[in-house]
Amino acid sequence: MATSTFVQIRRDLHQIPEPGFQEVKTQQYLLRYLEGLPQDRVQIQTWRTGILVRIPGTDPKRTIAWRTDMDGLPIAEETSYPFRSLHEGFMHACGHDMHMSIALGLVTHFVHHPIADNLLFLFQPAEEGPGGALPMMQSEEFALWKPDCIFALHIAPEYPVGQIATKPGILFANTSELFVDLVGKGGHAAFPHQANDMVVAGSHLLTQLQSIVSRNIDPLDSAVITVGKIESGTKQNIIAERARLEGTIRTFSMESMARVKSRIEALVKGIEAGFACTATIDYGCGYCQVYNEEALTEEFMQWVSEECPDVTLIHCKEAMTGEDFGYFLSEIPGFLFWLGVNTPYGLHHSKIEPSEDAIEVAIHLVSRYFTKLSERP
């Protein structure tokens, strides 16, 4: 079967994953495609490595926005694809290549099928960090075309193609990155009494961090502390002078986020005292929760159940994922939904191969939904 335009676009984008705010080739690729569309139908602004595309409506009452993220992850790809990443050590392992091709599919649809309302498409950099949504929202470019409602999707490996999932209210957690640097005294492996070993100090801290969720957080609330990376030492017979722990914190309430951070600070102080080292904590970037506006989400869910026989809707639970799309939703009504892509490997896995059939499902569903929204008085 011939590869559709948007599947081919997804494959092209898959080959050029770039980290946040360095999506230079990605931006060029997207611009090249957008410049090939009838230019009397689209208005384009760039913002850093992102793009804003406006399609003026025929009789606008509002501006409806769709947002896609753009960045890749520092993961060495292990898929079976013939179109694997050309950027060694980087991969689109969170579906942003799928998200971008769906967004271009929607732009293309509406360029050829105008609706009454204005449409705004946001190609937003740096979702994986340090976060492009908030600065994009604060930009002059965004202020010029500020939307009245905003929507997005995220691929979901666990659902089959043709299924989507969402819920009103909180969908994704509040997040904060976590970086802890410990500095002690290095030395010879045979003379530990003359050194302060940061491999041991870092290991103690890692173990102690595990007690925060189980001992300090209300069991009826939820929190996650994941340390995804530890760096320490240079050789097996050298005592390490430094250790660095890198992680992320997830909570549903801001009270729990504050509690987790204060417990981390107390434990790190204890490590400083106990291991005669100095420590610094950096919380990197943090995102606010993704909160789906209730009325719009309920109405969408009802519409999908009643009028989209080709799509199965799941009323899902909230997840500990983070998304800076939450910032848009903190000011503009809208929602995010999961799009089933049927792959045994999860998000951020080096072997994830989302089903490309989901691209067409999403374009078809969202174009119908926006057309329906636009018919509202």
Ligand SMILES: CC(=O)N[C@@H](CCC[C@H](N)C(=O)O)C(=O)O
């Ligand atoms: C959808 C998704 O996977 N998002 C990321 C967002 C990460 C934000 C930040 N770098 C952090 O780690 O806190 C996620 O990991 O949930």
